[in-house]
Amino acid sequence: MILANEVTKRYGDAVVVDGLSVTIPKGGITSIIGPNGAGKSTLLSMLARLLKMDGGSVTVGGLDVTATASDVIARRLAILRQDNHLSARLTVRDLVTFGRFPYSRGRPTLDDKAHVERALAYLDLGALADRYLDELSGGQRQRAFVAMVLCQDTDYVLLDEPLNNLDMKHAQSMMKTLRRATRDFGKTVVLVLHDINFASWYSDFVVALKDGRLAAAGTVDEVIREDMLRDIYGMEIQVHAVAGQRIALYYE
Amino acid sequence: MLPDRNARPRAVLLLLAALAVGACFAFMTLGAKGNWDFVLKFRGLKLAGLVLVAWAIALSTILFQTVTNNRILTPALMGFDALYILIQTTLVVLLGTAVVAMLDHNSVFALNAVAMALFSGLLFRWLFAGEERSLHLLVLAGIIFGVFFKSLSSLMQRLLDPNEFMVLQDSFFASFNRIDATLLGVSAAIIAVVSAFVIPMLPRLDVLALGRPMAISLGLNYRREVSLVLIAVALLVSASTALVGPVTFFGLLVASLAHALIGNARHAVLIPAAVLLSVIFLVGGQTILERVFGFDTALSVIIEFVGGIAFIILIVRKAIR
Incomplete structure (x- = not known):
């Protein structure tokens, strides 16, 4: 609540x-x-x-x-705002892995990696996982950000x-x-x-x-x-x- | 896809390390005549100074760009080194050169560095730790801060006795030839401490680079992290400005090149790449100018020229996008 x-x-x-x-x-x-x-x-x-x-x-x-x-x-609790431009160049998997940061503090375990793969699959991003975000369409990028937020598992x-x-x-x-x-x-x-x-x-x-x-x-x-x-x-x-x-x- | 992505930064780092070592080797040995003991000691000090400055500028620029979440601002552009000079001038005005000269060089520097960390900590935290502000506002604020600090310093300098002014003025022009050797020890210590402090922060820096909303959503104590990084930047700028004077565009040049070469945002790779590039440019450039062309003072001019062009290119490219 x-x-x-x-x-x-x-x-x-x-x-x-x-x-x-x-x-x-x-x-x-x-x-x-x-x-x-x-x-x-x-x-x-x-x-x-x-x-x-x-x-x-x-x-x-x-x-x-x-x-x-x-x-x-x-x-x-996780939040995703409306406009998310990154100055960093990241792949979809890199971005989604950040969703595990509250647990891994930057050192993802096997369990964290399993979470990442599940989130990628959940948003149907498997085929795009190793693409850079700036190579994706607006909709694909939006899905990548949502995958990251779901990966945070809140x-x-x-x-x-x-x-x-x-x-x-x-x-x-x-x-x-x-x-x-x-x-x-x-x-x-x-x-x-x-x-x-x-x-x-x-x-x-x-x-x-x-x-x-x-x-x-x-x-x-x-x-x-x-x-x-x-x-x-x-x-x-x-x-x-x-x-x-x-x-x-x-x-x- | 995966092995390729990790192999590239590693290969780039190895290549840069080789080039940096080569530049240092050339600097130490090229055109050496006479007593090797003397040559190595003389050049060794100078090399140490150059490497320290290269290290401080590269690290401070990457850190600053990460917390401000953009690739155009650098500590120098935001007036950090102008602030350092203002603090130095204020010290001389308040205490007089006689007192400053009597004080140990190192303690004056330490005083400067602490004041710098405090002031910039307060001032820039106000700008960067709160809610987001537009890039244009930040660039403008930086220019205004820079001009303000500079005019305030020059006003105070005009009030000084000409002799005192001479002493002070010496330290205000960037020169890679006239490294202040007495400060090498303290600067090295400061840079080492700051670097040791940054290493455990690397994963958090990666998160900070995502910008304020995401960094907070991922559980960083944003205000604290930004303040810590800004204090680290202030200390690094103090060290490099004390050694060679203010350098405006060099940091921007190496940070942009590091981003372009590494093509991935992990600070564990990015920072070493920027530091190595910085060493290659400073030491390599100094070697070529001094030993090959026999010029003595031009390196800062050339580096600022190239860095300035890089700055303009970045601005124009941002404007197009």
Whole structure:
């Protein structure tokens, strides 16, 4: 369970996240949705101690993220941000091996190497393992980063817009992989998503933000509703039941 | 694929080591006339100085580029050596050359180095240990810091008595000919201690090179690691600046070449490669200029020229991408 209590982030006078409290349940996929500038990425960064909070506290599985040693948190929670350019030139396998750093401290054991191979296979990167990252397409690179994060073998995995750069096919397979990870290993995956239909289709829990505050939090049935979405996005959105799922139409 | 990837850096390192040893050998023996005892002792001191400077500049540049997570900034570009000179000038102004001259050379240097580690630790930690800043802002900040430190030093120098100024000025021009031999011992000690301190850090440096968010996600205490590395850089810059004066672009040149030659980011390979390259350039260059062409002062000029061109190429290539 991730517990955010009165979390606040300010830049000068601008309050980006404003005393936000939310509980993200353990297990399954939780999506964070909301319009641009609602504070989604900022919130995710604060949950993962990448960004200093100006107020409030966050606990992940009972550990306070700012008070607990960083290497302890690293075995509990992993985060992948949106833009990951590396100045270093690495192969896919090198990158994924870094996911074992919290355990190996840079000297991977046989067990660590087995983890790496499993993560590579899990993301279907076996054939690309020895390629350099700068030789890959955006989607392949994204998968390599996700493989690294899964290789870190944490209960909680936080991903900031993991579907960016992915075409429909790869977006679908990324979401299926993540859902599989929650079912196979009992992981808790928290995502920032822009496409509310992906959020609706795959999530177990949805957190909606608006203007740095919590607009709604609950199951898909509770949040993906016409009245809720109208408030959150400030536009008319129809919600239809399609194939037993709630699909939002917002194209016109 | 795998054996190939490890074999290449190893072969490159072996080749560089051979070249470096060759350069040192040539420096010691080429064109030697007369008493070998004297020649070897005289040149040995100079060689030791060159190797120390090469080592300090290469190591400090790689460390700095790793914590700042880019390949264009170097300690010199961010005004580290200008800061060193400012501290030195301040000492002379506050104490007067008479006192500074009376103090043991080594203790003045030690005082300088400690002040340098403290100041740069504070100043650059503020820039680099927090949340990310854009490269442009950093380059600008570096230029402004550099100019600010330099103007502050020159203001103080103008207030000095001309005689005191003469003494001080001597140390402000990069010269690989006039290595301050009295400082060899302390510099060697500092560089050795810093290097010994860096070895256990190598795997963590690899992680730091991934950038702040990933380093934190992988469990590094980012602020602490960055501060430690910056203090190490400050000590190394102090040692090399005290020995030969400020050198701006040389570090950038060897670090970029090391990256290009090794083609992989492991610091356990990268740092030795950069150090060896640095030794080859300094010792080899000095040998060629001194023994073959008979020039005496030009090495720093040539090295800065080539390094400056490398800097421009890097900037332009970044701009294209």
